[in-house]
Amino acid sequence: VNELIEVEKQLQLEIYPSFAQSSKSLLKKYLSRELFDELKHVQDNTGYTLQQLISSGVANPDSSIGVYAGSTDSYRAFAPLLDKIIEEYHNYGVNSKHIQSWDINAYNFEDFNIKHGSNYVVSTRVRIARNLAKFPLGTNISREQRQEVERLAMQAFNSFEGELKGTYFQLGKLTNAEKKQLKEDHFLFKEGDRFLKSCGCERDWPESRGIFHNPQKTFLVWVNEEDQFRIISMQNGGNLREVFQRLATAHEIINKVAEFAITEHLGAITTCPTNLGTGMRASVHVKLPLLSSDEKRFKSIAEQYNLDIRGIDGEHSESKGGVFDVSNKRRLGYSEAQLALDMYNGVNALIEVEKSLK
Ligand code: ADP
Ligand code: CIR
The missing domain is CATH 3.30.590.10 (Glutamine synthetase/guanido kinase, catalytic domain)
Incomplete structure (x- = not known):
């Protein structure tokens, strides 16, 4: 029985998830069958898998995004999917750079x-x-x-x-x-x-x-x-x-x-x-x-x-x-x-x- 469960688990990893008709998530929008096949055996450098990355969006059809990263490296390992989601959600291209600044001196924040x-x-x-x-x-x-x-x-x-x-x-x-x-x-x-x-x-x-x-x-x-x-x-x-x-x-x-x-x-x-x-x-x-x-x-x-x-x-x-x-x-x-x-x-x-x- 345990062996069968293992086999089933292995099969699950191979199968393209069935997204609910009603789902409007960016995950569903961008994870095509082709992209799933490209990434289904990929892991980031902490061992986080595609299946983990997408588990929340698959289990919750009302997700608006549907993915959670496992580490900094997830954003590299799963870039073919995550870059598209980031580009749409943040309107942010792959060559853009992010700047930090806490300086609000130029702004007149009145109470x-x-x-x-x-x-x-x-x-x-x-x-x-x-x-x-x-x-x-x-x-x-x-x-x-x-x-x-x-x-x-x-x-x-x-x-x-x-x-x-x-x-x-x-x-x-x-x-x-x-x-x-x-x-x-x-x-x-x-x-x-x-x-x-x-x-x-x-x-x-x-x-x-x-x-x-x-x-x-x-x-x-x-x-x-x-x-x-x-x-x-x-x-x-x-x-x-x-x-x-x-x-x-x-x-x-x-x-x-x-x-x-x-x-x-x-x-x-x-x-x-x-x-x-x-x-x-x-x-x-x-x-x-x-x-x-x-x-x-x-x-x-x-x-x-x-x-x-x-x-x-x-x-x-x-x-x-x-x-x-x-x-x-x-x-x-x-x-x-x-x-x-x-x-x-x-x-x-x-x-x-x-x-x-x-
Ligand atoms: P996060 O802000 O961390 O994304 P939530 O949206 O769940 O998470 O908000 C966390 C808590 O902070 C909630 O109880 C929310 O009501 C409270 N909160 C958010 N903004 C304010 C605010 N301006 N004044 C008081 N409580 C706030
Ligand atoms: C979704 O996709 O709708 C949920 N995973 C939540 C997305 C919003 N982000 C968040 O709460 N940090």
Whole structure:
């Protein structure tokens, strides 16, 4: 029986996946039978296979992308597929170079609540995704390697000073009530994401996962979730400058002790290709009850300003009370500073329209 299962597994590896008719994923769009045959025996230098790369998109027909990388080298090994997905999603060619810059001196980020009054922006958050150069990504990391990442993270946390000083909480040691509260307050990642489950990112859960934060919860780091590090700065109100600067400072400090996975072409390497480049999502929770009731107009302005609209509990969630999570959609080919400006300009435009509808 075991032998038969092995044979079946081998056959599975050879068979072109059957994508649901309804699936609109970029994986389905670009993984032709020919490309599948070309790549079906390929592995990256950490042993990650094509079948692992595409497992989430095959298992979840409603994926918009459908792939998760296993390491920095996945982006080389599976380039014939990933380059096409990156080109379409990021509008980014194979010869382009990614630039980093945290310098926002040229921009006049006025506090949204000083500019528009405090009826619109509830809170502001900026996060970046980072991974360590020396390890496979979460999809393909071993249990021991994951423990090592957590140990290195805790070492870095101990070196923080001033406003960044805080405490690390291992996920397994938090009570259900504590986790529930942290999630409701928008500080902690969700668990049991089916997209992440099916690419292997949640193996050995909750081991070596955790959250670091300062007492005010304005500076937080998620460890070993979708990416090894999600570094987050957030606060109530609309002071984007302050939130961004706090993250820039933290990034500079962590960057000195950690060797992040970065390439000239793709910038910060991330598990999901949507986060490549800056790995940055700058968002506000903003009240737009009037504009959002005209979905077509709302979406069209968002598109014009390169914004992503999410619900109040993050990706794949619903809005509540006309409050939306509005963030920069672009991540790659533009600097951290430029993408904060994307969000700033777009949110101001949305608020102006909301005001005009009163
Ligand atoms: P990520 O931002 O890491 O891509 P999610 O979209 O799941 O992941 O968001 C993570 C959490 O951060 C969610 O609880 C979400 O509500 C919260 N969040 C995002 N933006 C803001 C904001 N501007 N203010 C408060 N909470 C926010
Ligand atoms: C999808 O393809 O829809 C999911 N794998 C999620 C894509 C968005 N990226 C992300 O959450 N990092």
